Amino acid sequence: MTVDSLTSRSARIPDGEAQRIALEYFAIPGEVHRLAGEKDEIFRIRSTDTGQDYFLKIAHEGETEDAYGLVTRAMLHVAGVAPAIPVPRIVPAVDGSVELAVPTEAGARRWTRMTTFLPGILLKTVEVTPDLRRRVGGSLAHLARALRSFDHPFAERRVGWDIARANDVRPMLDDLPAIEDRDLLLRLFDHHAEVVAPRLRQLRRQPVHNDLNTDNVLVDPQTREVLGLLDFDDLTVSQLVNDVATAAAGHVGVGADPLAPALDLVRGYHRVTPLEDEELSLLPRLIAIRLAMYLVIGNWRAERFPDNRAYILRKGALASAQLRRLAAISPADGAAQALHVRTG
Template sequence: MQIPRSSADAAHPLDGLRAAGPIAEARAQALVMEHYGLSAAIRRLDSERDQNFRLRAPNGCEYVLKIANPDEDRAVTNLQTEALRHVAVRDPLLPIPRIIPTRDGAAELEIGFDDGSMRVVRLLTFLAGTPMHQAPPSAALRGDVGRCAARLAVALRDFVHPGANHKLLWDIQHAAELRPLLDAVPPAQRVLVERVLDHFVADAVPVLVQLPKQPLHNDLNPHNIVVDADSQTRVCGIIDFGDMTATARINDLAIAAAYQATDSDEPLAPALDLIAAYHAVSPLEPRERAILFDLIATRMVMTIVISNIRAARYPENSGYILRNNKQASARLAWIATLTRTQATQQIERACQGE
């Protein structure tokens, strides 16, 4: 389906940032030398919005150079930077990237490029390991993801920043605003997608607006979780804070759990390992548990709808944009075989350690 950019933008102004013009590797390499005093081999990383590069210094240390999309609000970029700095103080053992200061001690730079754009530049430590989507699945690994997700939410609980309340389409609390865009969904899926959104509006939204709210990572999918290559059961990195926003606390868990559901006759079972581990670190309120299943299903719907829209607009980057779409569709079909009562009972039992 081809969606004209102008009409789609008018239909929903909250769509993500357009891909920015590429920055040459040689330019990025020179920038790192000039401002960080770092001589390093460099290669480009995949990204939907920003320009990211992986660096390797002669001593073996590795870094990620992040050059923000020029259209991104400076307060939003700084939100991510300051969140990383805040978490590093609140929970020093949590495996997140660390901000590397410039020679002058700055956490961020604003640099002009040849295309006339001004872009925020940051250098972070690179967290080596196996991306979770490539690691063998296990209850032990899912449990560690749950614990790390809870620790991250706890560490961010007292974080305050003026950019935290920006509106983001990927925020579950705005899922109902996807309705005008459902033409992007293949017809075979549309009935189920609409049904999930109906339940979200009727059952989740009235509760969601009353729940504790705070800044959150907001994208704990397996591409943003790095696993220890030796044990294969321990999280050694939580990366990409680019979708960070302030939203209901339960949404972070719903997102992480949505990617652990499976296309089997027990579709929620793997996600329960993660949910139980999260609850053990940061106990969920009864009303949070009551709508968690709705939020998990809603996240799957969001992945399907938004990725289809963006892939149609930016076909040159469709492989990256659609990387989670096929699995989300399969998992949504399977969890739709559960009633809300069945799913909520399973979640309650998991939180009680049964």
Template sequence: MSAAALDIFGETLAEDAPDASEVDALAILGRHYGLTGTARPLPGERDHNFHIKTEKDGEFVLKISHPAEEAGFTDFQNKALDHIALVDPTLPVPSVRKSLGGEAQFAISVAGSAPRIIRLVTYLPGVLLSRSPTSVAQDRNVGIFLARLGKALRGFFHPAAGSDLLWDIRKVAKTRPMTADIADAGHRALVERAIDSFEEHAAPIIPQLRAQIVHNDMNSYNVVMDASRPELVTGILDFGDMIHSPLICDLAIGAVYRWPAEGHPLAPAARFVAGYQSVQPLEAEEIGILFDLIRARLALIANIASWQAERFPAKRAYVLRLITEVWTSLERLDALSPADARRYFLDHSNPE
């Protein structure tokens, strides 16, 4: 990848963040929050996150941001969580724990690094969606949850919502240069066709559609399910990719992770959309481009993951953890025409 590609996607991913250890995490916890406990590292794309367990004060996630992260964007996340708690207090999302100084976030040097933004949020117990058995009820319930989250964010705004985000599905065409890091020619062709279809069918329609701040990353590692009843959603994590975007883009992202099963490849996604529509009905123009948005998100994952895997070998397993499912989905969806896919969604995603 050329230096020009780095100019397109910014400097945040140009290098890994400096390491932060469990010792660093516990020192921050004690000094700034007056808490003691244990710290276990959690995986993350940009930040260093730690699962904190205390004896008397519950469980938390300590978030140590990448040095390139801007304070305005983490403030965006804090304010969004506060807004959701106010509008829909029954919706299980993390809540912000303020420091001893009453701060939702602060910046300090960690292990000699440049200043990094520190935040502490509550930990949501359960099992990640990626590790939960799937079911028809789960497909629908995850859709319902995303619709509720969208409604809770509907009246919220923040200046950082207009940030130029790498994971903005609307900018998938800008990732074309990243296809050079996809080794398999057939896979590269799948990605190219998905981007071409997005540009032809979805891009001209998107500016006409309703938009608001959305979560923008309902992937299967960000959704928490009940351990004993895996069809029930108990929370959603990681608000770090929030953006002001069309609602249908947010829905398409969640639909991607209802991976094609036996039978029609869009069946799980259609059940997910039906659940969503039972809370938030879609407009005809939105349903009309949903299939192209799903394929565009898959192309985005393939491009970014392949690009990152080449440049950050230590994170290769993490960034490629879903690549098998991505290629399988792209292959199965490539066999459908956009017109047939639109008809399927119209016929099978109505709320019951």
């Protein structure tokens, strides 16, 4: 999600129009099932010819060709250099295009992409064990390794959800005088700006997925194998450790040891791509600021799009509880616990 897209909301595309787009531009006649989305229009298309499922994404009106092209090229790159990584495959249009600007019935031209629809169920719907978290972490590390060689002129774009740009989120608190835990959020953002950000800027950077939350991982319901890594829309160049912190944030516990489940994911990552001591030391505070960003950006957007508030803040109560538990751990204790990842 780019900075500009934080203020964007897509006009609704009727199911019938999505069906027409699939047939006219991709030669796929099918049944349409709308999927939930925050700003884009997304559909599952089931071919009436073959029974195969596809994923149709129609971007919001503010999406640019550069941003859409970046995501498409990243997906193609991963499929090319590391075909074993389970990412959706691009389905070309009938004219061979891998993305195209489709004129809609409302008059706007909107960037559109068709991909394969991967099997599995969302990680958020299953009981997540330590072993599964380690598998997710390992999968993210393999994806990051594939993205390391990805090059694109727009890859350094500003993305609102990038932990490296957390200082840009703090001013949103000025518009949220009644947000829950406001004092805690202010302290976290101030600590990040004064202490964490200067250290973070010294760490290794590369293109990263930047959004491997529990909505974006598919798993086998029986074996708990990772079957899909979804949604490259927040891809950007950032510190490698930010990618890990973003994925780990959704696994913070609300019990006596909130870091433990998040560090299971980090262990899985570390086994594939060892993290440096400074990266591990900063991880708990990066996870905390990611949760803080979610709460601030989410509430800020919910104020502007009240009809979509429930979807935008669907994880808000959990994120608040996670952040309170994590904030109770001192930076020194958090760093010491994270550094234990090196031994197992």
